Amino acid sequence: MADNKDQVKPLAPAAVAPFSSPSDDGAFAFSPEFNYSSHRRRKSCCVKCCGCAAAVMLVLAVIALALVLTVFRIKNPKIKMNSVEINGWDAAAGNGNGNANGTIKLTLTANVSVKNPNVASFKFYNTTTSVYCNGSPAGEASTPAGEILAGKTISVKINVPVAEDVITAGGNLPVLSSRTTMMGKISIKNIIKRSHVVVKMNCTMKVNPTTHSLQDFSCFKTAASS
Structure with a gap:
């Protein structure tokens, strides 16, 4: 009977700590889906801005060329x-x-x-x-x-x-x-x-x-x- 008393009981499995929220310790929780969506929106916005800027520059270049060839073209007296x-x-x-x-x-x-x-x-x-x-x-x-x-x-x-x-x-x-x-x-x-x-x-x-x-x-x- 003494052997049964001296027998060591197995330790209970450690409890898994729950996922901490930003309110627990002030740290921002990483969300893969959120960051990918934001990056995609930023990339789309940059593409649109670059496209608009290129279109504006192209229009200005065409206007300048038209002026040089017409209004500002030097003609002989x-x-x-x-x-x-x-x-x-x-x-x-x-x-x-x-x-x-x-x-x-x-x-x-x-x-x-x-x-x-x-x-x-x-x-x-x-x-x-x-x-x-x-x-x-x-x-x-x-x-x-x-x-x-x-x-x-x-x-x-x-x-x-x-x-x-x-x-x-x-x-x-x-x-x-x-x-x-x-x-x-x-x-x-x-x-x-x-x-x-x-x-x-x-x-x-x-x-x-x-x-x-x-x-x-x-x-x-x-x-x-x-």
Whole structure:
């Protein structure tokens, strides 16, 4: 019987502690399902934000490209010869328009208009007009520098002195030609620049010394820029 009393009883299994809640010790309970759902929502939100930002940038790029190709595209100024005539045919030799040798000084008067189709001003330097009679130089004149505002048109009056004997030496109907060269620069907000703009206009006409008039008048223009 003593053996039965001395027999050691088996220990009871340890009780499993219950899962502690945040209110037990202040620690946050880990929930795998909750964190995965939050991560997925954050990832979806980031994707949407990035997509919206990319779409906005694409729209802005398209708008900027359209403006550069249309509104802000630098165009060459347009030059036009409105009228041209010769003054001084009726002047007496040696009287006012004549010189000591009796040569009558004539004046080729041209009215030229220049239009600036850009959204920025066109600043031009001195404009040179040269006159030739049957290919030989007959006179030259220059007009002062200036500026044409955006979308505006100005008129320039050019007076080129020539000698009557130079014209009459060309025959019955000498060919008179003029070359007008205008140089300048265009800058839009100091972003889009064209620092070297050259506009040229060449005109040809026949002179009738008998009627003191011009006939068969024609002009063509060229423009080069860089």
